[in-house]
Amino acid sequence: MSTFQYNKLLIVLIIIGLMASLTITWQRHGVEQANSTVDMVMEYEDIMELAQIEGVEPLALFSRFKEAGVTSLAVYEATLEKLNKSGKVTALPGADILHQHRTGTLTEPFWLNLIAAGKIQAEDVYVVGQDKQVFQEVMSDLSRRLGPGRVSLLAEGDRPVLSAKANFEKVQKWNLGLSSYELAAVEKMGFYVVARPTNYTKVTPDDVNAVFQRLAGVKNITTIMFSGDEVLGYPSVLPLTVKNFKERQMTLAMIEHPLQLQFFKQEGLTEVATALNYQAARVYAISKDEQLKLKVSEAIQRWAVTDQERNIRINLLRKFEKADPGKTLVETNLDYISGTRDALLAEGFTLGRAGTFTPYFASPWLLSLVVLGATAAGVLYLSLLYPFPVRWQYILTALLAIALIIPILKGGGTLSRQMAALVSASAFPALAMTWQLDRWRKQASDGSFDRPAGVGRIVLAGAVSLLITTLCSLAGGFFLGGALGDVRFLLEMEIFRGVKLTFVGPIILVTLAYLARYNVFSEVQSMNARGIWKQITSILNYPINVKMLLLFGAAAFAAWVFVGRSGHTAGVPVPAFELKLRAFLEQVMYARPREKEFLIGHPAFMLAVLAIYRKWPRLVQYLLIVAATIAQGSLVETFAHMRTPVLMSTIRGWDGMLLGAVIGAVAVVCIYVVQSVVARLGRSPAAHE
Structure with missing residues (x-):
């Protein structure tokens, strides 16, 4: 049996990198905790329209919405229409x-x-x-x-x-500047003002100054949320826009893209945010088409989850167009606003001017240690796939780390950090599962699996192994979050590149590690790492029949769903029952775990332990281990969503592991009982004998 040595020095470097990652994570947590004020914004025109529809006095209606929880009114530019x-x-x-x-x-x-x-x-x-x-x-x-x-x-x-x-x-439909009349009316009613100006064609400094001069007399203006495809002043007069922002200490609103990936495209937006030293807040609005399909209670729950999970600090609430049964349209919308307010307060938020992040950037030295640890993890995996001399492991680690760290110490290094994050997202789940494979191989060689094991022992062994594996993978999540730890990623001005790859990468790496240790089609173990290519060749030369084609088709469909559902895509629809399950879990748990973790990966891990104890066919063991790897990769990938508070990502992983362990334990007990009953029936004499 091949022996794979775990380089202790590389492990020490990983531990040092983990300490640096945890330091960055703690600092980031403090920044996130300090940003907890949400601005509840409605459009001035929406409330005016409600007043006209219901035939009520506008000032009184504005007052009722203010009492319900609206903190700001959005004022758009006037049009002739x-x-x-x-x-x-x-x-x-x-x-x-x-x-x-x-x-x-x-x-x-x-x-x-x-x-x-x-x-x-x-x-x-x-x-x-x-x-x-x-x-x-x-x-x-x-x-x-x-x-x-x-x-x-x-x-x-x-x-x-x-x-x-x-x-x-x-x-008649052109935007013709912000209305001084509306701005003054909003201020007089005691709301904050969220101005929504548009840019000018061939914009000039005089155009920009004219917009801010109209805002000069408004004391309650806190935020500018640009309308259209460009920010005011783009492309040539952005410095003047930034200067006016700074003089008035206003917040830049950045509208989240409908696919929840970065922002609605506005030219010049990120440049202004950077120049403002990230005095910016993320905005979310439920689309009009989607809101038509939602109940008021569902929309309220959406806001509670959104503000928690995506660091949204400006809620742009559109009015409901249809009244609930037994209520007027005004009553329906007041219930919507007050319900959202109560849900946010219950989650620990405060209401007021939108909170912003402190412009946090992790120390370059801490980042360098994180990158060094991630590099060591990558090299350690390679050594466990194909053992090569220790001195070459050190040389490779040093060369790669130096190449990645130098740009960071020079004040840049975003690409280096992205690469370290990608390695962390793939290598740590693979290392966690590979270590379990080696642990199981050692137990098998010691005869631990030869002794009869009861269901209690199998469940306990599976739970302990799952806990250890999850802790190892969780370290990768902290590495990923540490490598990308700064305000640009928290605001999602920069994002983690390679989400799709992080879902597939760990599976490929674990497959290679498995083939280096086991023969998938035989109980005889592979004798060395060169057995990988031999097995791949055998698989490629394997005869194909209709049954295999059907199996391949099912696997391809599962892969399409698995990858297509990852990240932010709209290609693979989510079934209605799954949406209901998500809504239920969001209500009963602090952080809703991912289905691929608690329904697929973690139960498969528990079943893999049963398969090893019961010596099921090697191919079945491999498939269960691959399924288990899905959960470990998903656990780490959760941390790639930097807009999600790190505490929530951590708890989400634990929730998924605990729930998945329970489901897995139930599955193990059920299969164990069925196998035992079948075995007894098989040994019982026939009735006529």
């Missing part, structure tokens, strides 16, 4: 005015005089002011967006009129 509906201005195409004149329905001297003077053109747009301040703001922003010479003042006084050379159908 919205101003028309509110009666602040009247906008109409020149063609309509001329049609009325030609049909004799236009009798007002004011318009007749303008037509007689040749100032009304069919292709132009005309805006009549009802409110002088609003009119001035519309004229100012139209001039900026249309350019010089395309906007003219036709009349002044109590009823000013301007003309604009533009297409009416399009210009």
Whole structure:
């Protein structure tokens, strides 16, 4: 039997790296704990629309929503369409005015005089002011967006009129700057203001200054959440935008992408966040299409989970469009807001201006130790796959570590850290399972599995082995989190690359380690690491029949589901019963464990122990070990989601192990009992004998 030596010096380096990882993890935990204030934001227009639908007084309704838990109101830019509906201005195409004149329905001297003077053109747009301040703001922003010479003042006084050379159908939907009237109204009602400006085509410094000048008189403005595909000032005037942010100490809102991976694409967003020293908060909004399918209670639960799991600190809550049975639309939405508030308070959050992370960056020296430990883990695995001289293990570790650490000590090294994280995510689950394989081989050679074992002993042995294996894999999770420990990853401005690979990598590595130790198709163990290639060749030359094709098809489908469901993809749908199971676990547990851990991987580990004790065919043992590896890889990959608090990732892993161990123990007992009954029946004499 081949003997695989565990290099003690490499293990010492791994332990040193683990200590550094735990130090970074503790510092990160402190940063996460200090950021616990959530901003409950509704759109100003949503509440105004509810007031109109229900026929209630707007100020009173705003007050009720404030009492229910809304802390901020989002104010969008005005449009001619919205101003028309509110009666602040009247906008109409020149063609309509001329049609009325030609049909004799236009009798007002004011318009007749303008037509007689040749100032009304069919292709132009005309805006009549009802409110002088609003009119001035519309004229100012139209001039900026249309350019010089395309906007003219036709009349002044109590009823000013301007003309604009533009297409009416399009210009009425254009954003025309934040409304001073709405900003002042929000501030007067005691809400924080979340401004939602848009960028200008060929933006100039004057455009940027005009936006912030309109915000200058608003004391309660805390956050800017840009609308559109660009941030204000992109591409050439971003420094001026940043300067205004800093002067007013405002927070940048970063809207999470619908697929929950980084952010809704806005050019210049990450550049501004970096320049603001990460004075930024993550935003989540349930999409309108999805909210139509949710009950109020389900939406409330969504917010409680989202804010915990994804470090969301700005909740952009859209109104429900349909009333619950027996309630008005206003009552339904007030229940929604107050229910969300209560759920967040119960989870330990406070409400107010959105919290932000301290701009945390781990010490380069700590990161270097983490990278050194991860490198040692990778080399240790290689030595357990194909033993090579110890001196070459040291040389390889030194060369790889130096190449990865130098960029970190120079102040960069993001790629080096990503590579260390990728190695950690794959190597540690593989090392944990490989160590178990060697432990089981040693017990087999000692005759431990030759003695009869009761179900209690098998369950206990499986639980202890699972605990040790999980602890080893958990170390990999801390390595991964330590390597990526800084505020950019917490905000998800930077993300872990290689999620799909971390799901498949450990399985491949454990398979290679297994083939180096066992012959899958025989009880005779492989004699050396060269047996890997020999077995692979045998597998490739294995005769194929219809049964094997069906088995391969089933395995391919399982792999497609396994990989397709990982990360953030929408290609593999989630069954309804699984969604209900997730919702239940989210309600009863602090951190919902992953199904692939407690339903597949950990029970398979327990069954693998039973298979070894009962000496099931080697191929069956291998398949159970591969399934067990899925859970170990998933446990480490959990830590790749840096937006999730490290405490939650840790507890999620423990929850999955405990629940999976219980399910696995039940499965072991059931199979043990069935086998025992079948064995007894097989030994019993026939009734007629």
